[in-house]
Amino acid sequence: xxxxxxxxxxxxxxxxxxxxxxxxxxxxxxxxxxxxxxxxxxxxxxxxxxxxxxxxxxxxxxxxxxxxxxxxxxxxxxxxxxxxxxxxxxxxxxxxxxxxxxxxxxxxxxxx
Amino acid sequence: xxxxxxxxxxxxxxxxxxxxxxxxxxxxxxxxxxxxxxxxxxxxxxxxxxxxxxxxxxxxxxxxxxxxxxxxxxxxxxxxxxxxxxxxxxxxxxxxxxxxxxxxxxxxxxxxx
Numbered sequence: 339x340x341x342x343x344x345x346x347x348x349x350x351x352x353x354x355x356x357x358x359x360x361x362x363x364x365x366x367x368x369x370x371x372x373x374x375x376x377x378x379x380x381x382x383x384x385x386x387x388x389x390x391x392x393x394x395x396x397x398x399x400x401x402x403x404x405x406x407x408x409x410x411x412x413x414x415x416x417x418x419x420x421x422x423x424x425x426x427x428x429x430x431x432x433x434x435x436x437x438x439x440x441x442x443x444x445x446x447x448x449x450x
Numbered sequence: 451x452x453x454x455x456x457x458x459x460x461x462x463x464x465x466x467x468x469x470x471x472x473x474x475x476x477x478x479x480x481x482x483x484x485x486x487x488x489x490x491x492x493x494x495x496x497x498x499x500x501x502x503x504x505x506x507x508x509x510x511x512x513x514x515x516x517x518x519x520x521x522x523x524x525x526x527x528x529x530x531x532x533x534x535x536x537x538x539x540x541x542x543x544x545x546x547x548x549x550x551x552x553x554x555x556x557x558x559x560x561x562x563x
Contacts, residue, residue, distance in 0.1 A: 386550075441494070
């Protein structure tokens with residue numbers, strides 16, 4: 339049982355480039371989330387999904403898009419990367435809306 | 451401003467001592483959760499306490515919740531070097547009909563051998 343898997347683990351982008359971060363969970367969880375973690379800011383919710391085919395904006399959605407075409411996958415896209423998007427990105431999932439979350443190990447993204 | 455704020459921001463104690471971390475929040479909650487994050491890793495769920503509960507135990511962890519003061523504490527007893535990590539409280543809130551988990555900035559705990 340792998341839990342939540344994030345790929346890639348590290349990435350360096352140039353300003354203006356695009357990329358997609360993949361999150362996959364094998365626990366049949368309905369709910370999936372994307373957070374970013376910055377020093378002194380804690381974790382901030384970017385987008386989330388309450389089920390296959392649904393997405394919703396979180397606290398800091400600007401500059402990101404998401405898709406949940408399959409229940410087990412939640413993709414986070416950066417269309418035109420900016421240095422302000424340098425961060426560590428975490429995906430999480432939960433079975434029910436008020437359960438504890440299972441987190442992936444993170445993607446460290448640097449935009450230069 | 452943050453929904454959940456941990457105090458202290460950093461804590462350093464000797465192995466074997468107890469560690470207490472506090473969390474304060476601003477709005478009503480459905481539940482409050484504590485997570486641990488080891489350096490360079492993802493967060494790991496430790497314990498969840500519901501809004502109608504006052505105290506919960508899990509191994510060496512003890513969590514209390516005081517909804518009248520909008521605060522929670524996490525006590526780690528008989529600390530070990532492996533407990534060195536950052537600890538986050540997260541409040542489960544319903545905002546505009548949507549449930550969200552809002553994290554504080556964390557307490558960095560160092561256990562000295």
